[in-house]
Amino acid sequence: MANGERAAGKPIMLSSPLAWQVELADALVAGGVTVAAFVPDSRLDGIMARLGERELPVRSLAREEECIAFAAGHRIAGLKPVVLMQSSGIGNALNSLASFAIPYGLGLPLVLSMRGTLGESNPSQVPMGRATPAVLDAVGIQAFPLRSESDIADVTRGVLSLAYEAQACAAILLEPQLGGGRERG
Amino acid sequence: MNAVDVADALVRHAPDSLYVSSLGTATSALRKASNDGPHLYFGGAMGSALPAALGVADAVPARQVVALLGDGELLMGVSSLWSVSSLAPRNLVVVVLADGRYSITGGQPLAGATRFAEVANILPGLSGAQATTAGELVSVLGTIPRPGLVEAVIDDRAWPGWSPFVDPHAVRARFAANVAAGPDVTSSQP
Numbered sequence: 300m301a302n303g304e305r306a307a308g309k310p311i312m313l314s315s316p317l318a319w320q321v322e323l324a325d326a327l328v329a330g331g332v333t334v335a336a337f338v339p340d341s342r343l344d345g346i347m348a349r350l351g352e353r354e355l356p357v358r359s360l361a362r363e364e365e366c367i368a369f370a371a372g373h374r375i376a377g378l379k380p381v382v383l384m385q386s387s388g389i390g391n392a393l394n395s396l397a398s399f400a401i402p403y404g405l406g407l408p409l410v411l412s413m414r415g416t417l418g419e420s421n422p423s424q425v426p427m428g429r430a431t432p433a434v435l436d437a438v439g440i441q442a443f444p445l446r447s448e449s450d451i452a453d454v455t456r457g458v459l460s461l462a463y464e465a466q467a468c469a470a471i472l473l474e475p476q477l478g479g480g481r482e483r484g
Numbered sequence: 485m486n487a488v489d490v491a492d493a494l495v496r497h498a499p500d501s502l503y504v505s506s507l508g509t510a511t512s513a514l515r516k517a518s519n520d521g522p523h524l525y526f527g528g529a530m531g532s533a534l535p536a537a538l539g540v541a542d543a544v545p546a547r548q549v550v551a552l553l554g555d556g557e558l559l560m561g562v563s564s565l566w567s568v569s570s571l572a573p574r575n576l577v578v579v580v581l582a583d584g585r586y587s588i589t590g591g592q593p594l595a596g597a598t599r600f601a602e603v604a605n606i607l608p609g610l611s612g613a614q615a616t617t618a619g620e621l622v623s624v625l626g627t628i629p630r631p632g633l634v635e636a637v638i639d640d641r642a643w644p645g646w647s648p649f650v651d652p653h654a655v656r657a658r659f660a661a662n663v664a665a666g667p668d669v670t671s672s673q674p
Contacts, residue, residue: 334542358542358571361563365535369567372504372539375524375656376663380539398528399536403652 316345317479319448323410323471324349326455327381331463332408334358334373336366337383342412342473342480346383363388367395367407374405379463383410386431386472387424396468397438406466408458409440412473412480419475435470442470446477485617486640487581491517493618494550494579497625500667501548502540502659506533506557508588510581512644514552522658525650531561534578538568541576541631544663551578555598555635556586565600565607568631572609576631579621583638588648591641604633 316324324346327335334356337347350357360366363384370380384392389411400407414421415428435442441461443454454471461469473480491513494503503523505514510533511525524540526533537551558565558580568576580600585591604612611632615621616639624634 336539356542360535360567360570362561364532364561365538365564365567368529368532368535369539369542372524372536372541373543375660376540376543377660378543395529395532395535398530399526399532402528403656405656 316349317477319451319477320345320479321349322448322451323455324353326452327410327459328353328355330456330459331379332381332459333378334370334380335383336360336369336380338363338366338385338388340383340385340412342477343383343385343410345479346410363392364395367392367400370407371395371400371403371405374400374407375403379459381408381410383412385412386414387427389431389434390427393434393438396440400468401438401440404466405468406462407468408462409468409470410473411442411470413475414480417475432472440468440470442472444472444474446474448477485621485636485638486642486644487513487587487638488516488642488644489618489640490579490581490621490636490638491552491644493621494552494625495521497622498548498550501550502544502663502666503550503552504533504537504540505552506530506554508554508557508648509644510552510554510557511650512646512648513581515646515648515650516644520646522662523655524659525648525655527648527650527652527655530557531564533557534561534564535567537576537578538564538571538573540663541573542571545573545575547575547663547666549573549576551576553578553580554587555580555582555584555600556594558600559594559598565603565610565633569607569610572631574630577625577628578604578631578633580633580635581638582635583641585641587641587643600633601635
């Protein structure tokens with residue numbers, strides 16, 4: 300692992316990961332993921348903690364756009380990165396998706412923690428959350444909502460296949476029904 | 485010093501490094517200086533070249549990585565400096581073409597003074613320096629700790645001449661082959 304001795308990016312977990320978070324992290328590891336670039340979010344915390352437990356290199360970066368370009372740098376080097384962020388970060392990420400990863404044919408799997416949808420209590424989260432699937436679709440990224448633990452293995456495997464084999468960026472949308480988010484504050 | 489002088493000094497001094505260039509002048513100059521070598525040329529995504537270089541450096545620790553960036557490019561993606569500071573890869577150097585202008589769109593001035601070398605020196609784990617001639621640039625590259633940032637002061641704003649519009653799939657294929665086939669050059673820093 301490059302620069303593996305450093306502590307930066309090591310996620311801080313205040314409570315134990317939920318079962319679905321463990322399962323999703325394990326599915327990413329089982330799918331051959333080599334590094335995770337992320338901007339933190341409460342629903343992602345358990346996933347990041349589990350990825351750390353599994354000794355996957357995790358890289359906390361300052362901005363979602365950086366995560367895309369950083370992961371694309373890993374992808375062009377032949378490795379298998381995953382990017383995790385909140386859906387509100389898609390606005391920040393679009394530049395490096397639409398003008399770098401996608402035209403260069405660098406397929407990246409994205410794990411997006413959805414805000415602004417069912418149960419949201421923050422008005423400022425609603426427009427971008429509502430627009431996320433349409434925005435992704437507009438740049439040609441297929442997105443697959445995940446609401447049930449029973450779908451995690453299949454959806455994760457499928458999205459990794461789209462990214463690493465079909466070389467198409469593809470997204471898993473972590474919906475509020477999974478739990479672990481902070482829709483209520 | 486112009487942008488081609490900088491790119492020329494880089495590729496002559498460290499031909500085996502992996503180069504990532506930002507859109508516009510940096511890509512045009514690197515293409516010219518390296519005779520369209522197998523580098524990661526950006527054709528768009530302003531602000532994303534440094535995190536891409538950081539990703540390459542993280543993924544390929546056995547190779548030296550050089551990010552050749554416009555100053556407007558770095559200003560647009562400047563949060564990446566904090567990510568570089570945090571990850572602190574020992575195989576990454578950032579060279580900024582510092583002319584205070586957006587060259588590709590007509591030479592309009594940047595919003596303010598960038599002072600990237602000073603910023604780099606303030607950030608933990610990152611070193612900054614300035615170079616005003618090609619000779620000075622080579623000298624600084626030989627001594628600056630990694631990760632490091634060198635502001636190459638551009639006083640001749642001549643356009644390099646090569647097109648900054650690249651074929652993304654060709655760039656990806658050639659750069660990927662460069663990564664896969666390249667020698668271990670850990671010991672020879674640019």
